[in-house]
Amino acid sequence: MTETPRETQVLDAVVTLVDSLLVDFDVMDLLTELTERCAQLLDVAAAGFLLADPFDQLHLLAATTEQARDLELFQLQTDEGPCVDCYATGQPVSVADLEAEEQRWPRFVPAAREAGFTSVHAVPMRAAGLVLGALGLFGTEAGELNDADVLVAQTLAHIACVAVLQGQAPTPTTVLPQLRSALAGQVVVEQAKGYLREVLDLPVEEAFTVLRGYSRAHGEHLTEVARRLMTDRHSRPALIDAITEFASPTTR
Known part of the structure; x- marks a missing residue:
């Protein structure tokens, strides 16, 4: 059987997710599907979304596995890790091998290794200059995300932003109620x-x-x-x- 080219898989995922945005959809269900698509398309073991509340506190919205869920929550409890840094700076974070980052994240790295992860990456959920959260990607093998991978991850993160905002222009007046609704x-x-x-x-x-x-x-x-x-x-x-x-x- 001929394997579907990766570009076709990405386009199929984007079309499917955008189609969902054009009908009556559930934010939590769509974000769960987004994390699943991330794991499939980016060849990572797990993925998870963190969303910030109006007080800049991050909360876990969706994760593909229990290990990813626990590790995302661990980041929030210790205020340390790639998603926390990604949200704080608004910039992607990519770590090909966690062994080299234990000094940077002394509590997160041992927890990630214990969960079976070797590499971690994060891209910001951003809209109109506002950082709404972060998409975390966790791999069981060492390796970087190439430019194409980062673009795919950022595209899916943008779709997540649209899902959370539900088509409204991102201003403080419109963002806060949507964030509260998604977190609720x-x-x-x-x-x-x-x-x-x-x-x-x-x-x-x-x-x-x-x-x-x-x-x-x-x-x-x-x-x-x-x-x-x-x-x-x-x-x-x-x-x-x-x-x-x-x-x-x-x-x-």
Whole structure:
């Protein structure tokens, strides 16, 4: 079977994601897909998005793996790492081999190595001169991002900005409500993931996959399903039963 050229894969990803922006879409679901596309297109093991709140505090919005999620959160807790530096400077950060950067990030580097990562990169989420967050990329092998890789990563980060801003021009008046909305959606999705993990006895990644599978199959926003699961006690039992159908047979 002939392998699809990388340029075609990139164009297909961009077209698919932009198409999603032209219809009724869920920010959290789209950002999750963006991280997945990053891992596929850039040949990295994992990716994650960090978004800043109105007080310049970064928050995790999406990550492809639990290891990436934990490492992104570790950056936020220690205020140290490539995404933190990328957000602070508004410039891309690329580290081909973490071994050479332990003095720069004395706590982050050992944590990244323990998680299985050898190289790390980050590109800013930027719109009209405002830095909204950072896209982190984590590799299990040493290696730099070439110019084409950086361009792909930056393109996907721009799409993420458009998704968060939902087509509005980025000014302080329009950005702050959109940031608050995106962060609120992330909080309720995290709550729903944790709840399903306990109720269905699933790993947190599987719980998210099940929740996302149900929302997509029923044409509902991921955040709306999560919100209904956490706030509507009357419909919760039936909703859990329906969501359970999307769990793999080995986890039921």
